[in-house]
Amino acid sequence: MNDNQPQPETAKGDNACIEGPLVNGVTLLEPLLTLEDVCKEFLMNDGTTFVALKNLSFTIKNIKDKPQIVSLLGPSGAGKTTALRLIAGLDAPTSGCVLITNGKGLRAVEIGDVGVVFQKYPLFEDLNVLNNLMVPALNAGMSKAAAKEKALHYLDEFDLVKQGLAWPVQLSGGQRQRVAILQQLMKERHFIILDEPFSGLDPVNIMNVIKLISRIANQHTLNTFIIITHDITSALAISNHIYLLGRERNEEGKAIPGSRVMKEYDLMQEGIAFHTNLAEAEDLPRFAEIRKEIKLIEFPKL
Amino acid sequence: MPEKTSKTSFRHILTVYGQVGALARSSLLLIWLALFLLVWFINPIPSLPNPFEVVQAFGKMYNTQGSGGLVYNVYTTLKLNLVGLLYSALLSLLISYLSILPILQPFNKIVQWLRYIPIIGFYLVFLTLFTIGWPMKVAMLTAGMSFFLVTSMTAVIESIPNLKYELARVLGYNDWQVFYSVVVRPNLPQMIDMVAQNAAMGWVMIPMIEASNRTEGGIGAQLFAYNATNQLAEVYAYLIIIGVIAILEDGLFVLLKRLLFPYSVIAERA
Ligand SMILES: Nc1ncnc2c1ncn2[C@@H]1O[C@H](COP(=O)(O)OP(=O)(O)O)[C@@H](O)[C@H]1O
Ligand SMILES: [Mg+2]
Numbered sequence: 001m002n003d004n005q006p007q008p009e010t011a012k013g014d015n016a017c018i019e020g021p022l023v024n025g026v027t028l029l030e031p032l033l034t035l036e037d038v039c040k041e042f043l044m045n046d047g048t049t050f051v052a053l054k055n056l057s058f059t060i061k062n063i064k065d066k067p068q069i070v071s072l073l074g075p076s077g078a079g080k081t082t083a084l085r086l087i088a089g090l091d092a093p094t095s096g097c098v099l100i101t102n103g104k105g106l107r108a109v110e111i112g113d114v115g116v117v118f119q120k121y122p123l124f125e126d127l128n129v130l131n132n133l134m135v136p137a138l139n140a141g142m143s144k145a146a147a148k149e150k151a152l153h154y155l156d157e158f159d160l161v162k163q164g165l166a167w168p169v170q171l172s173g174g175q176r177q178r179v180a181i182l183q184q185l186m187k188e189r190h191f192i193i194l195d196e197p198f199s200g201l202d203p204v205n206i207m208n209v210i211k212l213i214s215r216i217a218n219q220h221t222l223n224t225f226i227i228i229t230h231d232i233t234s235a236l237a238i239s240n241h242i243y244l245l246g247r248e249r250n251e252e253g254k255a256i257p258g259s260r261v262m263k264e265y266d267l268m269q270e271g272i273a274f275h276t277n278l279a280e281a282e283d284l285p286r287f288a289e290i291r292k293e294i295k296l297i298e299f300p301k302l
Numbered sequence: 303m304p305e306k307t308s309k310t311s312f313r314h315i316l317t318v319y320g321q322v323g324a325l326a327r328s329s330l331l332l333i334w335l336a337l338f339l340l341v342w343f344i345n346p347i348p349s350l351p352n353p354f355e356v357v358q359a360f361g362k363m364y365n366t367q368g369s370g371g372l373v374y375n376v377y378t379t380l381k382l383n384l385v386g387l388l389y390s391a392l393l394s395l396l397i398s399y400l401s402i403l404p405i406l407q408p409f410n411k412i413v414q415w416l417r418y419i420p421i422i423g424f425y426l427v428f429l430t431l432f433t434i435g436w437p438m439k440v441a442m443l444t445a446g447m448s449f450f451l452v453t454s455m456t457a458v459i460e461s462i463p464n465l466k467y468e469l470a471r472v473l474g475y476n477d478w479q480v481f482y483s484v485v486v487r488p489n490l491p492q493m494i495d496m497v498a499q500n501a502a503m504g505w506v507m508i509p510m511i512e513a514s515n516r517t518e519g520g521i522g523a524q525l526f527a528y529n530a531t532n533q534l535a536e537v538y539a540y541l542i543i544i545g546v547i548a549i550l551e552d553g554l555f556v557l558l559k560r561l562l563f564p565y566s567v568i569a570e571r572a
């Protein structure tokens with residue numbers, strides 16, 4: 001994330017989400033990330049192929065003056081982590097392509113373009129917390145002074161000052177998650193994908209992570225966060241767009257192999273995105289309606 | 303730390319990983335040592351010299367001056383041991399770290415296979431390549447230990463989880479940065495463990511190497527000579543010295559690891 005660039009007006013202190021109640025009718029600009037008919041097959045141990053993703057397509061467009069926070073929502077086994085690995089460039093799709101903006105147009109994604117917060121929050125165990133943040137910035141060519149300043153700033157902002165000299169093994173689960181997220185932000189880039197950032201957290205901590213992600217996301221209009229989750233409420237609370245990932249069923253109700261986008265929700269159009277107060281957002285009638293729809297109608301079908 | 307255990311608490315010595323006080327722990331060690339000594343005193347095996355004979359042999363050898371003496375021979379062997387450890391550690395680190403390059407993987411594999419061949423089988427090869435005496439001994443020990451060290455060290459590198467490489471890659475690290483951050487730096491403490499484990503292998507080889515290179519003496523040469531003349535008390539005196547040196551070296555490695563890589567000790571306890 002580039003702190004030096006002019007920040008949108010939305011970036012403000014603690015409750016960094018935009019002022020005012022709801023935002024509607026926002027201008028969409030150029031595409032930032034596109035999946036075109038992405039298929040992913042795995043060769044299974046018995047020699048058969050397993051189709052995990054089939055013709056998965058979606059496009060994340062730049063929203064004027066706002067960051068993009070997109071959720072890939074689906075039950076476990078729907079192929080969310082598989083999609084994450086393709087989007088991050090860690091694996092190549094069997095067919096189709098993942099394209100990402102380079103400022104002028106779209107090109108095939110390369111490893112390192114997209115920051116990844118893995119589900120297990122790996123860190124460099126032999127570096128203390130401060131160095132876990134500084135070294136990635138130094139390796140990306142940042143000066144030592146700038147890297148240190150940025151790292152210390154993050155530690156201060158996200159309540160980790162006391163942990164600066166701690167080894168990763170000495171961190172609590174929540175602290176480790178924060179360091180893992182911040183580490184991915186040390187390199188100057190706008191794309192971050194997070195695998196199940198809410199799993200295993202209590203409700204208070206889920207709210208804290210949502211706040212943390214929106215706060216960081218709001219620091220730049222090009223910031224694009226893709227959140228992989230099976231937590232419907234959290235996805236609704238944090239995103240401005242949700243893609244439901246799942247499989248179609250035949251007449252007998254059996255799942256047809258290959259997940260794709262089964263439904264999408266544009267939460268800006270629905271008027272429940274970019275809300276200042278997340279707890280209040282949950283009380284909006286539309287929020288509850290969509291949650292109910294996904295939970296009772298859409299999810300059971302997937 | 304769970305609840306505090308008193309220093310002398312013996313209460314949990316029969317519990318699975320029971321908490322035993324520090325004083326109690328040392329007492330247990332002493333009790334076991336005493337048991338071993340007792341068995342030795344009773345001496346069920348006739349060919350074993352009794353403790354008094356061994357102590358006598360110690361005194362006699364300690365007071366002998368020059369190349370037949372204890373001090374000279376222990377010094378000679380210790381020097382060989384340490385130099386061999388240092389060279390083989392450096393060489394093996396290089397070979398095992400470079401096993402990440404496909405071009406060097408077959409070479410690495412062949413080095414690992416060589417550990418099945420008794421190093422003494424290459425006696426003539428070493429004799430041709432190195433001057434007999436110190437250079438040849440160092441070369442044999444370095445090579446012999448490296449066959450084992452490369453095997454252990456390469457296993458450490460092969461067990462690095464894929465996730466660690468992926469973390470570095472998604473942070474945009476280049477090949478060199480991945481190599482340093484994922485392969486080299488985080489595994490150094492484990493490499494010290496590997497050197498410590500294989501140091502024992504060195505002590506198996508040293509007597510053989512020194513016995514086949516007797517000009518400079520050393521414990522191996524002495525063992526060979528005393529065995530030939532059936533002076534078993536002297537033989538056992540040297541064996542005890544080897545044991546004591548090995549235990550001290552082991553402690554030294556632990557200390558080295560703790561000083562150089564404090565996080566690794568904390569991580570092991572976590
Ligand atoms: N490397 C792999 N080899 C074979 N099958 C895999 C592999 N990775 C994932 N799968 C399969 O793909 C499906 C989707 O997995 P995953 O993407 O992990 O789901 P999710 O993250 O949504 O829970 C699962 O059925 C899983 O067994
Ligand atoms: Mg998953």
